[in-house]
Amino acid sequence: MTTSVDARGRRGPHVSALARTRWRTAFLLSPPLLWFLVIYFSSLGLMLVTSFWSVNGFTNLVDHHLTGQNFHQIATGAYPAIIGRTVLLAALVTITDVVVAFPFAYAMARVASRRTQRLLLVAVLLPLWASYLAKVFAWTSILINGGALNWTFNLIGLPSPNLGFTNGAMWIVFCYIWLPYMIVPIYGALERIPSSLLDASADLGAPWTATFRRVMLPLVLPGLVAGSIFTFSLTLGDYVTPLLIGGANSTLVGNAIYENLLTGGNLPLAAALATVPIAVMVVYLLVARRLGAFEAL
């Protein structure tokens, strides 16, 4: 008798507690999820639909009949070159940032003392959070003809590199702006590697290069990919840096979108161009997953 009451007593509140948790979860999650659904994802969907619309040449109004002409236009004319340049630059920036970031992150994670480590982390994070436009504008003043770079080169007896308003300038500025996004995850991955693993590899007679390639690199790869997602993706859609420091041949996909939407008044074509970075990122993420980059993340 008592046991059955007990059993019922235990079961009753348990079931209602579960139901309560469900209600609570639903209550807590629906506002943020609705926000994302209604504002973000429906906008993305609408952008996708818009990319199949067109602009009437006479009235300048958006024609809602579905057509593939925007994508045809993207596949021809000047756009393939622009897309190629953008992807190439994004890849170049990513590779450069890996090369620059790795030794720095290594020193931070595995050589520096605790105190130095903390100081270096703040030293990486402050530039990351310094205003984006401030950084781009600072580089403009460094790279222009009368700027600090030419002055420094002349000081040590070298000719002026005159990098202002070139693709090279764009490359430097992008590398600079996204570098902290690469340092932080590589540092995080390196810091989590137990020293015993590296010691074991060395004790078993592996030369330094083999330990690096076969022990360290696979463990750092997820961090490296995480960083590269940002260096790559953020370069793909940028239009501010090319406008402020790029030259005549520095148009990127971002600029093409910007021009078509804000000055050309062709929203459908801009929307179609905006699907290019999305498609490139999807392919990039799939390849990264193929490489096993997400497994240890």
Added chain:
Amino acid sequence: MRAKAARLGLWLWVIGVLVFLFAPIVTIILFGFDRSVIETWPIRHWTLSWYSVAWHDPQVRSAFVLSLKAAVAATILATILGSMAAFGVHKARFFGRDSISLLLILPLALPGIITGVALNSAFRWAGITLSLWTIIVGHTTFCIVVIYNNVIARLRRTSNTLLEASADLGATGLQTFRFVTLPTIATALVSGALLAFALSFDEVIVTTFTAGAQNTLPIWIFGAIRLGQQLPEVNVVVTLVVILMFIPILIAARLTGSDNFVPRVRATRIAK
């Protein structure tokens, strides 16, 4: 001997990277004190007058106020929505739970221009005039994940025994929330809010597509640089923005430890 040389090389590399990271920021601050209207290095004559010019410029002032309004509103909205999402995901078990953080990070992981164009086409389609409110909607969307990350990281580190003790001692759910949960997540919440504020205050890429005729401070800066006008004033304004952003960042770092405050990178780690 070789190990020593390698170590020396490593530290030289570190110093080189540090110079690379800080030289532009130092340069821009110095140019704010350059008397010449045309920037050339080295700076020959020094002045404080551009600070006075920037301070009295009505355009800069109204842009600053607009940025402040947008950042405060977006921070409040994102704090509410982001912490709700964090509480909802924490402890609950349901299908697709792990994809939520991936979902929330999308506006930061995909290029900002995509969020911008998407929102712009939606606002146009719905016949909504671009205004302060459309800026706030855009900013809130990419700020939510910053709060979410900070709060959920803290919730995961808080042990359940505290909550159970509170319940055992007869506290109601609301009391437990007010006297136990809230104090434990307070610093994470504040630091998340500060980061969201900084992120919003500096944003230019999404804002360009969601702002109407008015300028936020970054849009004013962008426009001035493009037109090549008022450049000495721009130096001063960006210096002030950098300083204004460092303050919340340093406070946030003190509150939660620095590993929590890289909005994009941190999120990918949690997302898996």
